[in-house]
Amino acid sequence: MHPFAYRRAQDADAASALAGAAGSDVIAGGTDLLQLMKDDVRRPNRLIDITGLPWTRIESGPAGLRLGALARMSDVADASAVRDNYPVISEALLASASPQVRNMATIGGNLMQRTRCVYFRDVATACNKRAPGSGCSALDGENRLHAVLGGSADCVATHASDLAVALVALDAMVLLRGASGERRVPLDAFHLLPGDTPERETVLQPGELIVAVEVPAAPHARRSHYLKIRDRASFEFALASAAVALEVEGGVIRQSRIALGGVATKPWRARAAEALLAGRPPVPATFVAAADEALAGARPLQQNGFKIELAKRTVVRALHTAAQGA
Amino acid sequence: MAALDWTRRTFLRLSSLTGGWIAAGGLFAPPVSGEPAPPPADAETVAVTLRVNGTARPLTLDPRTSLLDALREHLGLTGTKKGCDMGACGACTVHLDGRRVVSCLTLAAMADGRAITTIEGLAQGGRLHPMQAAFVAHDGMQCGYCTPGQIMSAVALVREGRATSEAAIREFMSGNICRCGAYPNIVDAITSVAPLSGSSEAR
Numbered sequence: 001m002h003p004f005a006y007r008r009a010q011d012a013d014a015a016s017a018l019a020g021a022a023g024s025d026v027i028a029g030g031t032d033l034l035q036l037m038k039d040d041v042r043r044p045n046r047l048i049d050i051t052g053l054p055w056t057r058i059e060s061g062p063a064g065l066r067l068g069a070l071a072r073m074s075d076v077a078d079a080s081a082v083r084d085n086y087p088v089i090s091e092a093l094l095a096s097a098s099p100q101v102r103n104m105a106t107i108g109g110n111l112m113q114r115t116r117c118v119y120f121r122d123v124a125t126a127c128n129k130r131a132p133g134s135g136c137s138a139l140d141g142e143n144r145l146h147a148v149l150g151g152s153a154d155c156v157a158t159h160a161s162d163l164a165v166a167l168v169a170l171d172a173m174v175l176l177r178g179a180s181g182e183r184r185v186p187l188d189a190f191h192l193l194p195g196d197t198p199e200r201e202t203v204l205q206p207g208e209l210i211v212a213v214e215v216p217a218a219p220h221a222r223r224s225h226y227l228k229i230r231d232r233a234s235f236e237f238a239l240a241s242a243a244v245a246l247e248v249e250g251g252v253i254r255q256s257r258i259a260l261g262g263v264a265t266k267p268w269r270a271r272a273a274e275a276l277l278a279g280r281p282p283v284p285a286t287f288v289a290a291a292d293e294a295l296a297g298a299r300p301l302q303q304n305g306f307k308i309e310l311a312k313r314t315v316v317r318a319l320h321t322a323a324q325g326a
Numbered sequence: 327m328a329a330l331d332w333t334r335r336t337f338l339r340l341s342s343l344t345g346g347w348i349a350a351g352g353l354f355a356p357p358v359s360g361e362p363a364p365p366p367a368d369a370e371t372v373a374v375t376l377r378v379n380g381t382a383r384p385l386t387l388d389p390r391t392s393l394l395d396a397l398r399e400h401l402g403l404t405g406t407k408k409g410c411d412m413g414a415c416g417a418c419t420v421h422l423d424g425r426r427v428v429s430c431l432t433l434a435a436m437a438d439g440r441a442i443t444t445i446e447g448l449a450q451g452g453r454l455h456p457m458q459a460a461f462v463a464h465d466g467m468q469c470g471y472c473t474p475g476q477i478m479s480a481v482a483l484v485r486e487g488r489a490t491s492e493a494a495i496r497e498f499m500s501g502n503i504c505r506c507g508a509y510p511n512i513v514d515a516i517t518s519v520a521p522l523s524g525s526s527e528a529r
C-alpha cells in the first residue's frame with residue numbers, strides 16, 4: 001500500500017478544503033477505499049477521515065426521508081421509518097455485502113463505491129476507467145458479469161451498488177457540499193454513463209462531499225420491493241436486480257417505478273417501462289410487457305447474454321411481489 | 327525474472343475471477359504481515375490507543391496498519407485471524423463499540439479510543455462465553471481457522487435479535503465463510519444459545 005498521511009476533518013469546511021487537495025482521498029467506512037488501496041488502484045498521499053462530521057442522522061417526516069451521508073448501511077436498513085415507508089431501501093441494504101460490512105459502510109461511500117470489474121481492480125491489466133486510454137480488457141475478456149445496458153466502446157463495467165438502484169427508483173436527490181456552497185442533484189443525474197470518459201463516474205467536483213440523500217415521500221414508495229439475483233444465495237454482488245414501486249388504485253396501476261441493477265453501467269431507471277404500466281391492471285402480461293420494454297436497448301457481450309432474460313424475469317417477479325403486497 | 331513475474335500476475339488475475347483469495351492461498355498462507363514493514367523515512371506515524379478487551383494499549387503505528395495487523399502483529403492477539411484481508415471472509419471479525427466489523431478493512435487509526443472486543447475477550451473469569459461453549463459442544467468447527475470470526479459474529483447476531491429462524495441465522499452469518507463447511511453445526515451451536523425467537527423469514 002502506498003504510504004499516506006492520516007488526517008481527521010474537524011468540520012465540513014475543513015473536510016472540503018482537505019479533500020480538494022491533489023492526492024487526497026476521503027475515507028468514511030473504508031470498506032471500498034481500503035480494498036482499492038490494498039490493490040494499488042488508489043494511491044492517495046493523504047487520507048481525510050470524515051467520520052467525525054455530524055452527518056449520521058436518519059430523519060423521516062411527511063415530506064420524505066433524509067439519510068445522512070455518514071449513516072451506516074445497517075442502521076438505515078433497520079430504521080423502522082425506512083422499513084415501513086420505503087421497504088425497497090431496507091431490502092436493498094439487507095441484500096448488500098455482509099452484516100459486518102454493513103455496520104461499517106456509509107450511505108455516501110456506498111453511492112461512491114467503484115465497480116467490481118476485475119480489470120478495474122487489477123493494475124496489471126488495461127482499463128480505461130482506471131488508466132484512461134489504456135483500453136478495455138473486458139470487451140474481449142471475461143465479461144460474464146459486465147453490463148448489457150449503458151455500455152460504450154470504452155467501458156462496460158457495471159455499477160455495483162444495490163442501494164443506488166433502490167434510491168434512483170424513488171427519485172432520490174443527493175445533497176452536495178463544496179467550497180462554493182451546497183447543491184442538490186437528482187441521483188439519476190449524479191452517476192454518469194461511461195461514454196468516452198469512463199474515468200468520470202459522478203458529477204462530484206473536487207472537494208465536494210455528499211452530505212445527505214433525500215427521498216420524497218410517495219404512496220408508491222410504501223409498496224416497493226427489491227429483488228436481487230446472484231451466483232450464491234447471499235453475500236454476493238448482483239447478476240441482475242430490480243427495484244420496483246407500485247401505486248394501484250381501482251384495479252389499475254396509477255404510478256410505478258422500475259430501476260435495474262447488476263446489468264447497467266449506472267443505476268438504471270427504466271422510465272419507458274414505467275410509462276407502459278400506467279393505467280393497466282397489475283397482471284403478469286402487463287409486467288412481462290414492461291420487462292421487455294426495460295431491456296429493449298440491451299446489448300450483450302460474448303458471455304453475458306443470459307443477463308437480458310434474467311433481468312426481465314427479475315423485473316416481472318419483483319413487480320408481482322410488489323403487487324401482492326396490496 | 328520477467329517470466330516469473332508474468333506467471334505470477336497471470337495466476338493472480340485468473341484467480342481473481344473466481345474468488346482469488348482462496349486460490350492464492352489466503353486461508354492457509356503462512357502468517358505474513360500484510361503491511362509493508364519499514365515505512366519510508368518521511369512517512370508519518372500515528373499515535374493510537376486501542377482499548378482492547380477493557381485494557382488501553384497505546385501504540386505508535388504506520389497509518390496504513392489495519393486493526394487486524396495491529397491486534398496480531400503489534401499486540402500479539404493472534405486469536406483474530408487473517409483470511410482474505412479484503413472483507414470477504416469474516417475470519418477477522420471483532421466488535422467495535424459493540425458492533426461486529428471486519429478488522430482487515432478497519433484502519434487502526436480509525437479505531438483510536440473505541441472499545442474493541444476480540445475472541446480473547448469473550449471468556450470471563452476463566453469460563454468460556456456460552457457461544458464458545460456451544461461451538462465446542464456442537465462441534466461447530468473442523469480446522470478451526472474461521473472459528474474465532476464465526477463466534478464473534480454469532481455473539482453479535484444474537485445481540486442484534488437476528489436469531490429468529492434457521493434461515494435467518496444462515497443469512498445473518500453469511501459474512502463468515504467456512505472452507506471446511508461446518509455450517510450445519512455452526513447453526514446448531516447458535517440455535518442452542520439463542521432458541522429461535524420467532525418463525526419470521528430470513529429475508
Ligand SMILES: Cc1cc2nc3c(=O)[nH]c(=O)nc-3n(C[C@H](O)[C@H](O)[C@H](O)COP(=O)(O)OP(=O)(O)OC[C@H]3O[C@@H](n4cnc5c(N)ncnc54)[C@H](O)[C@@H]3O)c2cc1C
Binds near residue numbers: 032069096113236
Ligand atoms: C466484501 C464486500 C462485499 C460487498 N458487497 C456489496 C453488495 O452486495 N452490494 C453493494 O451495494 N455493495 C457491496 N459492497 C460495497 C460496499 O457497499 C461499499 O464498500 C460501501 O458502501 C462503501 O462505503 P464506505 O463508507 O465504506 O466507503 P469508503 O470505502 O470509505 O469510501 C468509498 C468511496 O467513497 C468516497 N466517499 C465516502 N464518503 C463520501 C462522502 N460523504 N462524500 C463524497 N465521497 C465520499 C471515498 O472517498 C471513496 O472514494 C461490498 C463490499 C465489501 C467489502
Ligand code: FES
Binds near residue numbers: 409411412417419428
Ligand atoms: S480477513 Fe477476510 S474479512 Fe477480514
Ligand code: FES
Binds near residue numbers: 503508
Ligand atoms: S474454515 Fe475450517 S472450520 Fe471453518
